[in-house]
Amino acid sequence: MDILEKIDGLDARFHEVGLLITDPAVIADQARYVRLNREYHDLERVLKATAQYRQLRHNLEEARQILHTEQDPELREMARAELDELEPQLPAMEEQIKILLLPQDPEDGKNVVMEIRAGTGGDEASLFAGDLFRMYTKYFETHGFRHTVSSFSEGAVGGFKEIIFNVTGENVYGTLKYESGVHRVQRVPATETQGRIHTSAATVAVLPEADEFEVHINEGEIRWETFRSGGAGGQNVNKVESGVRLRYNWRNPNTGEVQEILIECTETRDQPKNKERALSRLRTQIYDREHQKYIDDIAARRKTMVSTGDRSAKIRTYNYPQGRITDHRIGYTVYNLQAFMDGDIQGVIDALQVAENAERLKAGE
Numbered sequence: 292m293d294i295l296e297k298i299d300g301l302d303a304r305f306h307e308v309g310l311l312i313t314d315p316a317v318i319a320d321q322a323r324y325v326r327l328n329r330e331y332h333d334l335e336r337v338l339k340a341t342a343q344y345r346q347l348r349h350n351l352e353e354a355r356q357i358l359h360t361e362q363d364p365e366l367r368e369m370a371r372a373e374l375d376e377l378e379p380q381l382p383a384m385e386e387q388i389k390i391l392l393l394p395q396d397p398e399d400g401k402n403v404v405m406e407i408r409a410g411t412g413g414d415e416a417s418l419f420a421g422d423l424f425r426m427y428t429k430y431f432e433t434h435g436f437r438h439t440v441s442s443f444s445e446g447a448v449g450g451f452k453e454i455i456f457n458v459t460g461e462n463v464y465g466t467l468k469y470e471s472g473v474h475r476v477q478r479v480p481a482t483e484t485q486g487r488i489h490t491s492a493a494t495v496a497v498l499p500e501a502d503e504f505e506v507h508i509n510e511g512e513i514r515w516e517t518f519r520s521g522g523a524g525g526q527n528v529n530k531v532e533s534g535v536r537l538r539y540n541w542r543n544p545n546t547g548e549v550q551e552i553l554i555e556c557t558e559t560r561d562q563p564k565n566k567e568r569a570l571s572r573l574r575t576q577i578y579d580r581e582h583q584k585y586i587d588d589i590a591a592r593r594k595t596m597v598s599t600g601d602r603s604a605k606i607r608t609y610n611y612p613q614g615r616i617t618d619h620r621i622g623y624t625v626y627n628l629q630a631f632m633d634g635d636i637q638g639v640i641d642a643l644q645v646a647e648n649a650e651r652l653k654a655g656e
Contacts, residue, residue, distance in 0.1 A: 294344070294385050294388055294389070295341070295344075295345070297388075297392060298337060298338075298341055298388070298392070301334055301337060301338060301341075302338065304334060305331070305334040305335065305338055308327050308330055308331045308334065309331060311327050312324065312327050312328055312331055321502070322505070325502065326397070329395070329397060329400055332400075333391075333395050336391055337388065337391045337392060340384070340387055340388050340391055341388060343384065344384045344385070344388060347377060347380060347381060347384060348381070350373070350377055351374065351377050351378065351381070354370040354371075354373040354374045354377070355370075355374065357369075357370035358370045358371060358374065389652060390648045390652070393648065393651050393652070396465065396468075398464050398465075398468075398499040399462055399464055399465030399468075400461075400462055400464070400465065401463065401464045401499040401500050402457065402458060402459040402460070402463050402464070402499075402500040403457070403458050403463050403464050403467055403468075403497050403498060403499055403500055404441075404455065404456070404457055404458075404497075404498045404500055404572060404575045405427070405438075405455070405456055405457075405458055405467070405470075405495065405496065405497050405498075406453070406454075406455045406494075406495070406496040406498070407420045407423050407424055407451065407453070407454050407455075407493055407494070407495050408420065408452070408453045408493060408494050408496075409446065409450070409451065409452050409453070409491075409493050410473065410491070410492035410493050410494050411490075411491060411492050412476075412489065412490070412491025412492060413491075414446055414447055414448045414450075414480075415476075415480045415489055415491040416491040416492060416493055417445075417446025417447070417448070417449065417450035417451055417452050418446065418448065418449055418450035418480075418481075419450065419474075419476045419491050419492075419493050419609075420446070420450050420451045420452070420453075420454065420493040421446070421449060421450030421451050422450070422476075422632060423474060423493055423495065424451060424454055424456075425632070426631070426632050426633070426634055426636065427470075427634070428634075429633050429634025430634040430635075430636050430637075431458065431460075431634075432634065433634060434460070434466075434637075435460055435461070436458050436459065436460035436463060437458070437459050437460060438456050438457065438458045438459075439456060439457050439558060440454065440455070440456045440558060441455045441456060441457060441556050441557075441558050441568060441569075441572060442454075442455050442555050442556055442557055442558070443455070455572070457500070457568075457571075464497065464499045464500075466640060467497045468497050468499075469639075469640060469643040469644075470495050470497050470606075471495055471496055471497045471606075472494070472495065472604050472605065472606035472607070473492050473493075473494050473604060473605045473606060474492065474493050474494070474495055474606065474607050474609065475490060475491070475492045475605055475607070475608045475609070476490070476491050476492070476493075476608075476609045476610075476611070477489070477490050477608065477609070477610045477611065477612070478609075478610075478611035478612065479611070479612075488612060492605075498575050498576070498578075498579045499575070499578070499579070500571065500574075500575050501571075501574040501575045501577070501578030501579075502574075505574070505578055506574045506577050506578050506581075508539070508570075508573065508574065508577065510570075512539065512540065513537050513538070513539050513570075513573075514537065514538040514539070515535060515536070515537055515566070516535070516536040516537075516538075517532040517533075517534065517535055517536070517562060518532055518534045518535075518536065519532050519533075519534060532562065533557070533559070533560045533561065533562045533565060534555065534556070534557040534562075534565065535555070535556050535557075535562060535565045535566050535569050536553070536554070536555045536556075536569075537552075537553075537554050537566075537569050537570075537573060538551055538552070538553055539551070539552045539554075539573055540552075541577055541580065543580070544581065552573060552576055552577070554569050554572050554573055554576070555569070556568050556569040556572065605619060606618060606619060606620055607619065607639075609628060609631075609632075610628070611628065613626070614626050614627070614628040614629070615628060616628055616631050616639070618639050618642070618643070620643070620646075621642060621643060621646045623639055623642045623643075625638065625639075
């Protein structure tokens with residue numbers, strides 16, 4: 292089937308959705324409005340790529356026509372050069388449109404809550420968790436993402452036992468979701484006197500941030516506590532109880548089991564703002580738990596290790612003696628560890644996205 296036949300009717304749907312998202316009744320229904328907005332932007336990307344593809348085919352047809360009908364040698368040579376330049380672009384553009392036509396993960400456009408926790412390895416694991424946090428913040432700086440730290444617990448010799456932060460920007464979850472899992476480091480710790488290489492680990496969780504309308508919370512059942520924040524911030528931090536702690540009993544809709552969710556937020560010196568951000572994290576945690584089965588179902592259907600969402604799986608090794616990074620899901624290995632730890636991680640993200648798209652195309656989704 293011609294690629295253009297696959298997109299037949301998308302123009303009409305694009306204009307229909309464009310009208311719907313200006314309808315006051317649709318705007319009032321936040322869930323529907325957000326869903327249609329995402330569809331509109333997805334269709335916009337497909338149609339933009341399609342317009343470029345049509346123009347490419349038109350230019351190719353013109354060049355072939357000149358080559359077959361024109362007698363002027365100079366014009367024929369120009370047409371041949373244009374064909375040589377444009378023909379290789381056709382398969383790549385068709386592949387791009389096929390990928391754009393794949394069903395998009397509705398979570399991809401969301402902001403995220405990221406959690407980095409030290410795993411096995413004691414103090415060295417905390418130091419590595421700190422290194423990972425620095426790596427991500429450097430990446431955010433170069434890609435226009437913004438981050439704010441919600442809470443953290445420092446390690447005894449530096450780094451973090453745990454750090455939780457929000458990341459906002461364009462297509463944040465779609466970019467960072469591949470980072471969920473166990474990250475392993477192999478290096479000689481600063482405290483090691485014999486020069487032996489130790490293996491430590493830290494876990495990274497990337498959670499799509501839930502919108503208010505996506506999660507039901509009975510706010511009357513939230514138990515709030517306030518406390519004085521620790522750490523840097525001047526005298527105000529110690530004198531004002533700006534830190535907040537919430538406890539909420541969440542009932543698993545599938546099993547009926549009740550679990551307590553505990554969240555602390557010391558992000559700002561303003562207690563109401565900390566309460567608001569703690570509520571946002573609560574929504575995200577509940578949304579994540581309630582949608583985990585959905586995520587697992589997608590992973591099983593796609594049959595790809597890239598998108599399993601399994602946060603207990605070892606996904607990547609950082610080997611300092613060899614200057615090597617290996618992503619175990621796709622066998623991706625590079626020897627630029629220093630640049631990688633300075634935030635140059637786009638290469639592995641691109642490779643993971645390509646691998647997942649290739650498997651989805653092969654599966655005929």
